[in-house]
Amino acid sequence: MIQYDYLIVGSGLFGATFAYKAKQAGKRCLVIDQRPQLGGNVYCADQAGIHVHTYGAHIFHTANKEVWDFVNALVPFNRYTNCPVANYKGELYNLPFNMNTFYQMWGVHTPEEAQAKIKNQQSEIKNQLNSREPANLEEQALMLVGRDIYEKLIKSYTEKQWGRPCTELPAFIIRRLPLRFIFDNNYFNDPYQGIPIGGYNVLIEKLLEGIETRVNCDFFAHREELESIAEKIIYTGPIDAFYGYRFGQLQYRTVRFETEVLDTPNYQGNAVINYTDRETPYTRIIEHKHFESFGQAVYDNPKTVISREYSTEWTPGMEPYYPVNDERNAALYAQYKSLADQEQKVRFGGRLAEYKYYDMAPTIEQALKLAQSEF
Ligand code: FAD
Ligand code: UDP
Numbered sequence: 001m002i003q004y005d006y007l008i009v010g011s012g013l014f015g016a017t018f019a020y021k022a023k024q025a026g027k028r029c030l031v032i033d034q035r036p037q038l039g040g041n042v043y044c045a046d047q048a049g050i051h052v053h054t055y056g057a058h059i060f061h062t063a064n065k066e067v068w069d070f071v072n073a074l075v076p077f078n079r080y081t082n083c084p085v086a087n088y089k090g091e092l093y094n095l096p097f098n099m100n101t102f103y104q105m106w107g108v109h110t111p112e113e114a115q116a117k118i119k120n121q122q123s124e125i126k127n128q129l130n131s132r133e134p135a136n137l138e139e140q141a142l143m144l145v146g147r148d149i150y151e152k153l154i155k156s157y158t159e160k161q162w163g164r165p166c167t168e169l170p171a172f173i174i175r176r177l178p179l180r181f182i183f184d185n186n187y188f189n190d191p192y193q194g195i196p197i198g199g200y201n202v203l204i205e206k207l208l209e210g211i212e213t214r215v216n217c218d219f220f221a222h223r224e225e226l227e228s229i230a231e232k233i234i235y236t237g238p239i240d241a242f243y244g245y246r247f248g249q250l251q252y253r254t255v256r257f258e259t260e261v262l263d264t265p266n267y268q269g270n271a272v273i274n275y276t277d278r279e280t281p282y283t284r285i286i287e288h289k290h291f292e293s294f295g296q297a298v299y300d301n302p303k304t305v306i307s308r309e310y311s312t313e314w315t316p317g318m319e320p321y322y323p324v325n326d327e328r329n330a331a332l333y334a335q336y337k338s339l340a341d342q343e344q345k346v347r348f349g350g351r352l353a354e355y356k357y358y359d360m361a362p363t364i365e366q367a368l369k370l371a372q373s374e375f
Contacts, residue, residue, distance in 0.1 A: 001231045004028045004212075007221045010236030012040020013363045014350030016207035018234050021371035025212055030216040031208060031229065039204040040236075042360065048261045048303040050289045051199035055319065056309075057253060057286045058200060061193040062361030068192040070364065074206040077194030080291055083185040084272035084284075088152045095274065097145055097153070098180040105148055111181035112283055121146025132170075140171035144179060156278040160255065161311045170325060180297060195291045227345075234370070236269055236350035239336045247335045251328075252320040256310040258282070265299045267306055282308040287294065323355050347374070 003026040008015045016038070019029045033068050037043055043060050044051040059082045062068055071077065086093040094100035101112035123144035125134075134140035137158060141150045154174065162173075178189055186193075196203045219226060221239060227233065235242055242248045271290035275282060286307045289298060314320060323329065333355040340348045349370055351358045358366070 001229065002231055004030045005231050005319070006030070007032070007230035007232070008234045008236070009226075010040060010350060010352075011038040011204070011208065011215075012350060013207075013360055013367060014236045014353075014367045015234060017364050017367035018210050018349070018371055020207040021368065022375070025375040027375065029211050031211055031213045031349060032219060032226070033213070033215050034218040034237075036216055038213060038215060039201060040210060042200040042204065044199045044201055046092075047259070047305050049301055050305045051201075051292060051304070052255075052259060052288050052305050052307070053286065053291075055259070055341055056321065057291070057307075058195075058360065059188075059193065059291070060195065060360050061188040061190040063190045063192070064361055064365055065362050065367070067361045070368070071196070071203060075196040075198065075202045078197050078292060079294075080195045080271075081193055082187040082272065083270070084187055084274055085270050086153050086274045086276045087158075088276045089279075091102055091152070093153060094185045095153075096147060096178045096180065098185060098187075099183040100179075100185060101149070101153075105137075105152070110141055113284075114181055118146050121148060126234060127349075135171070136167050137169040137171055137174050138166035141166065141168070141174050146175065153276045157276040158276055160278070160281075160283050163311065163313055197292075199292065211345075228309075231345075232374075233346045235346055235348050236353050237250060237277045239333070239340060239355060242348075242353075243336055243339055248332055249316065250320075250332055250336075251324045252314040252318075253322040253324065254312055254314040254318045255321055256312050258308040258310065260306055261302060262301070262304050263308060264304055265302050267304050282310050284309050320352060323351075323357055329355070 006022050006029045007021050008029055008031040011031050011033040015031055041055040043054055044317070045054045052074060059080065060071070060077065068222050074369050084095045086095050093104045099111065099114060102117065106117050108114045108117055124147065125139060129139065134143050138150070141154045155166055158169065158173070162169055207262065220241065238250065268285060268287050271287055272284060274284045285318050288305045288307070289301065293300070340346070348354065348368060349366055350363060355374070
């Protein structure tokens with residue numbers, strides 16, 4: 001018997017944002033999640049009084065004022081600005097590549113000196129390419145910043161992260177990183193950035209306020225019943241699972257987190273330190289308290305929580321994190337998508353159902369768009 005206008009499968013930002021708008025429009029919703037808690041990948045666990053980003057560090061950033069105003073109306077955001085530091089065999093460099101990095105790398109003091117240094121280093125790859133476009137990440141990185149930065153800050157980090165040589169990775173991955181000839185360590189170019197005050201769980205609680213939810217509820221374990229109680233379904237889980245993997249399984253990269261509570265108030269002095277050498281097995285260390293504590297407040301809690309991140313190949317049963325950008329997976333996704341496009345009762349959205357690496361703000365934007373088209 002129909003009891004709900006919408007069954008929403010998944011309580012991540014896509015499902016929660018859609019549910020919020022649906023409730024405002026007077027729709028009856030049920031949100032389910034297979035995990036023991038709500039919030040999808042932005043969920044944070046409390047450890048030693050610190051919000052620990054259980055499914056990977058999340059920094060909200062956007063150029064979309066509508067999305068920024070939408071989230072800030074629910075919970076104000078703090079002033080956190082992501083300024084990761086790279087550790088290469090004990091040498092520290094600011095990221096993204098900017099005047100601080102160039103000073104640390106070459107001792108240059110002015111933009112003109114830095115540009116001259118990079119130009120000089122580019123000549124090697126320019127000669128090699130002989131005016132053809134860079135065909136892979138290595139060629140692209142050498143064209144952008146030259147060999148010194150490539151060797152110390154890009155090559156091994158990227159190979160650890162993706163598990164493949166830079167010569168076999170697409171060039172666009174590295175074009176995401178800003179290159180700046182000013183002293184500016186802000187990792188993002190977006191005008192709006194921060195972390196919800198009180199943590200991401202507050203944002204999820206606000207989005208789902210007054211909405212019926214069920215955790216530990218796997219859609220596929222109760223499919224028939226769940227499909228029969230709602231007029232429509234918003235599905236945010238993996239698209240291949242929805243179709244019983246009939247064309248095959250989509251692949252992902254995943255991350256294993258090794259999290260520790262330490263008896264020190266300030267372990268590394270920054271939220272994010274990337275380990276860019278080959279020998280260190282993890283890619284980075286996150287110190288969670290720095291997302292939400294600043295200045296003297298860092299010392300108010302005598303403990304800290306850190307997570308070492310190990311980037312690994314995904315096998316079924318692991319958390320699916322990063323879609324794999326290759327032809328096989330793109331073709332497989334296209335097959336599932338053509339089935340999804342024919343559904344009358346089901347709408348697919350979010351990073352798993354669209355097999356797309358969406359940041360948080362675009363996820364919210366897409367959910368708001370879907371809500372607008374629905375009612
Ligand atoms: P999810 O948050 O994954 O939610 C999907 C939900 O569906 C999950 O809770 C899952 O349990 C549930 N579900 C799946 N299958 C079923 C089923 N069968 N039955 C019931 N429930 C089911 N974005 C940023 O903007 N900044 C960042 O710094 C950032 N860092 C990231 C770091 C990592 C490691 C990862 C993986 C992502 C990061 N992102 C970041 C992206 C961000 O996580 C996503 O944009 C956002 O979480 C997408 O929300 P979603 O609702 O689509 O998916
Ligand atoms: N990257 C790098 N060294 C770093 C940080 C990033 O070489 O210290 C490269 C790496 O290839 C990565 C890409 O830049 O995949 C994009 O970085 P970003 O931090 O945006 O990646 P994310 O972790 O968000 O996927």
